[in-house]
Amino acid sequence: MPDPLSNLPGYALRRAANAMMADLTERLAPIGLRIIDASLILLVAGRRDRTSSDIGRMLDIQRANMVPLLNRLEASGLIARVPLDKKKMAIVLTPAGDAMLAQVRAITNQFEEDLIARIPEPHRPHFMPALHALWSAPAE
Amino acid sequence: MPDPLSNLPGYALRRAANAMMADLTERLAPIGLRIIDASLILLVAGRRDRTSSDIGRMLDIQRANMVPLLNRLEASGLIARVPLDKKKMAIVLTPAGDAMLAQVRAITNQFEEDLIARIPEPHRPHFMPALHALWSAPAE
DNA sequence: CCTTAATGCTATTGACCATAGCAATTCATA
């Protein structure tokens, strides 16, 4: 690689993440979901107490931007909004959502397995710790 | 982290990349550049033969989307379009662009150094090889 | 009780990426 960017860790990180996202996007397309949809489904699986704000905080999505996302999943019949009190709404999976969850799990499990398999064996055990170090200590 | 996503390599990769990008974006803000601007400047530094299409291919940006990017950098006085023949235009740094290049290099060098420093020492040598493996073999 | 914070939402904006199409030029090869 003769270009001056390939050797920069930041650049390589960005490219690796992009390649990974493109791959996962393709794998989720057959079941009509985007990455963000699948993430949300995995996050509310088996729970009836996660609010829109909760999910937004976990996925780093502003409350305002949760609305169209939830609207779409609700229109697809995958989730439902269930009042927890007069203000909070729990996001729960519908039966169709539960069925979809199984497919999401199958796809993501295979995906993560393939992802790890691409990393040469000696580097493999160091991958997650390194990522978590970057993620947890983003700014100083 | 009690959430079911943190342990997924793909998710961790995405989050680490996002944190990295946010950090770099902040560091470049004082000199009025975005990440994509800085990447382009580093890519054309010291050359007078890189065309818009070349750069687009290297950065994975469609030709059509190069136009507003180049227009902005040209309006800022950092780059110029120099005809190579009746069709091709070389993207070159102006004197102001060269001055900016020095600042870009200072910022990105420090940034990459800090990035690596965040990774615990034992994992460090494995980081770039792992990323390149993911980047170079995105789909199979 | 009453101020403060949180929730879910509307509306808007901008960055970014993808696609289709076009005129002009270069190229490849027959």
Next chain:
DNA sequence: TATGAATTGCTATGGTCAATAGCATTAAGG
């Protein structure tokens, strides 16, 4: 060398995604 194919730089457009400001309602805490 002539001609069809590919390339270049561009316009125009639409879609996704994130960020901001603002609002009415409700919950929590001093």
